[in-house]
Amino acid sequence: MRRTFTWLPWVLLIIVIIGFIGWQQYQKPKAPVAVDGIKMPAEKVEPLIDTTRAGGVVSYSAAVKVAAPAVVNIFTTQKVKQLDHPLLNDPVFREFFGNQIPDQGQDQNENSLGSGVIVRPDGYILTNNHVIAQADQIVVALRDGRRAQAKVIGTDPDTDLAVIKIELDKLPVLPFKLSGNEVGDVVLAIGNPFGVGQTVTQGIVSATGRSDLGINTYEDFIQTDAAINPGNSGGALIDVAGNLIGVNTAIFSQSGGSLGIGFAIPAKICQQVLNSILKDGRVVRGWLGISLLPVQQEDILGPKQNGVVVADVLKNGPAAQAGLQRGDKIIQVDNEVITSASHLINYVALQAPGSQIKILAERNGKAITFDVAVAERKAQTSDSQFIPLPKR
Known part of the structure; x- marks a missing residue:
C-alpha cells in the first residue's frame, strides 16, 4: 500500500504534461483543407501597423529648432483718447480716490501683442491684420533677443492677413509648404500665448478646407487641435519637418481660451496675399456683385446638391449687367462645378479684373448661360461668432 502512494504522484505529473502538450498542438493553426479537390490556404492575419520599425518620433525638437527662430513676438501700441467727464475733474472726487484717476482729455497708450512669421530674408513678416490694425507703433521681438520697429507694407482684411517689414x-x-497636408498629420503651433513668451504646442490636422464659418470673407482653413490661445495670432503652424503650413488666426471658444478647435490660414493663401501685396500694394481680386445662399436640401439624408442660389444682385454690378437675377441657381462657372458659396467666391476672387467668365445657371427650371465681365472687389470685413484670436 505504501509503495502505491510512492509512484502515484509521478503518474499524475505525467498525465498533466501529456495533456498540456496535447492542448498546445490543438491551438496551432490548422493545416490547409481541401475543398472540392482544391487546397485552401491557411488564414493569414496582417498587423494593423508596421511593427517591424524600431521606435518612432519621440521628439519634435529638430522641427522647432528650424522654425522657432523665424517666429516673432509682435507688440503694438495704440493711443486712445480719454473722454472728459465733469465729475472726474472734481477735486473732492479725485481726492477720495487718492488722485489715482488719470488726467482727462489726454491720450493714453493701449498695449497689445501677437505673433508673426518671417517669410523673407529681407525682413518681410506675415501676421494677422487684427494684430496690427490701428496700431501707432509696432515692435517686433526676435527669439535671439533683437528688437526692431516695423512698418506696415499692406493689409488684407478679407483674409485677416497683413505684411509688415523690419530692417x-x-x-x-x-519656408512655405503649399500642399500635401492631410487630416491626421502631426502639427506644431508656435506663438506667444498670453504674453508668457514663445511657446510650442502639438496636435494634429483635424480637418482641411474648412469654409462657410463666417470668420473671413475668403475661407479655406486648416483646423487643428493644437492648443492656440490669445497672443498666438499670426504665429506659425508647422509640420514635423519645420515647414510653414499655415498662420494661426482664430479659435472657436465660449470662454476665450483653447477648446481644441483652432483655425489657420493655409500657406498657399498666405503666399498669394504676400506676393500680391508686394507687387501691387494690395490684394487684387475678382468680384461679381452678388450675395449667395446655399441650395436648400430637400432631405437631410439625401444626396448633396451642387450649386448656390443668388440671394441679391447689386444694381449696376457685373452680375446685374450680365442679366443674373435674384433666385437664379448658379451651377457652374467656366468648367468648375460649384459646390458651395465659398467655392464660388474663392474661384471668382482668383480671376483678374476685366476677364470674362461663363456662368451656367438655372431659372425656373431652365438652364441659362451668362457671360460676365469680372470687376475688382473692394476690401471689406465680416462679423462672426468665431473668435479671431484677440490681442492681449
Missing part, C-alpha cells in the same frame, strides 16, 4: 540682417526664414 535687420541675418534673419531666419520659415
